[in-house]
Amino acid sequence: MPVSQTPGPGAESRLEVFVLPGIGEIRAGDDLAAIILAAAGPDAALLADGDILAVTSKIVSKAEGRQVAATDREQAITDETVRVVATRAHPGGVTRIVENRQGLVMAAAGVDASNVEHGTVLLLPADPDASARALCSALRSATGLYLGVLITDTVGRPWRDGQTDIAIGAAGVAVLDDLRGTADAHGRRLDVTVAAVADEIAGAADLIKGKTSGNPVAVLRGLGQLVGAIDAEDRGARRLLRDSANDMFRVGSAEAYAEGYAAGLAAAAATADSAAISDSAAETTVVASAEPTQAPQVPSRGTTTA
Structure with missing residues (x-):
């Protein structure tokens, strides 16, 4: 216990x-x-x-x-990101919730631009x-x-x-x-x-x-x-x-929807491909069965066979 x-x-x-x-x-x-x-x-x-x-x-x-030089904080966030969890656009840019190198899920990968020298960010x-x-x-x-x-x-x-x-x-x-x-x-x-x-x-x-x-x-x-x-x-x-x-x-709600939608499209395409293959096979079978077979040769009167 x-x-x-x-x-x-x-x-x-x-x-x-x-x-x-x-x-x-x-x-x-x-x-x-x-x-x-x-x-x-x-x-x-x-x-x-x-x-x-x-x-x-x-x-x-x-x-x-x-503390690292980073004129582009967004690039620093990208560099520290292992997996994107969710994103959302807003008037000031895009908020990114990600899993960072430490395994933590947080906004901006934990990259901090406050209380540091201009042109740098803190990891x-x-x-x-x-x-x-x-x-x-x-x-x-x-x-x-x-x-x-x-x-x-x-x-x-x-x-x-x-x-x-x-x-x-x-x-x-x-x-x-x-x-x-x-x-x-x-x-x-x-x-x-x-x-x-x-x-x-x-x-x-x-x-x-x-x-x-x-x-x-x-x-x-x-x-x-x-x-x-x-x-x-x-x-x-x-x-x-x-x-x-x-x-x-x-993952975030929008990302979950996108993943599900993509999976649905892929499944539908796979089903369509499978159905097309089945239809093609069935058509081949029908065509093959409809082809006339060659009639046997019947000897004409007056001819002899060896």
Whole structure:
């Protein structure tokens, strides 16, 4: 039976969220762990065992040198796209929802042109989980504290207006809380409930980090039960990606219609071709059966045969 990581009855339920102030502009090659520790005060006084740090992906990308020259942002989006999910034209251009190289489905492949130098765009970390592991290892080594790290990014969502933050990288944090096999408050068995706790944490952190406040790192305290080994199999944001076999909305509505229409035309053409071949074969058979057979030669009177 799965063991839930949610606090049980009687456990203290208190969540504290705060930002680490004073983190300035990040540039390629910066030691992000050292910068975060400096913001945490002398001897990392603002941090404690079991804390989870939610780090905006933008500063990770900048530190890793993922800022690239791109006079044409659309081309940068194309370069980062693995699969087009949906497109929609609007007066300002075309919105593209795509699957990017990291396996994430999001608008514009996660390519960001805000808060970067003119003529450049910012790509997501090449491997957000690896980035999270490196940062988490450095922070744990420097502080001796049992910390978790989430790398977050902002996305839109199907069926819902507005955007929220999700976890695109994780280390030392359980990203899912599997409640299947446990019972609810009335004793009924839960069969499908798996909480996406890493995304919930990312959303909570975004409430205090904001988009324009210059606070790219938030600390969440009170979720120590989710913090664990850095390399554990259940502690990586890639686990949150739904595989294609279970994705009921793999393409947009217009794309699904176009695919279905094309498939219908192909099926109709194949049926027509098959019918034409059958008709041709039947006609050949009829023609062949209608051809007169050669009459046997009857000897004329007065002739003899050998």
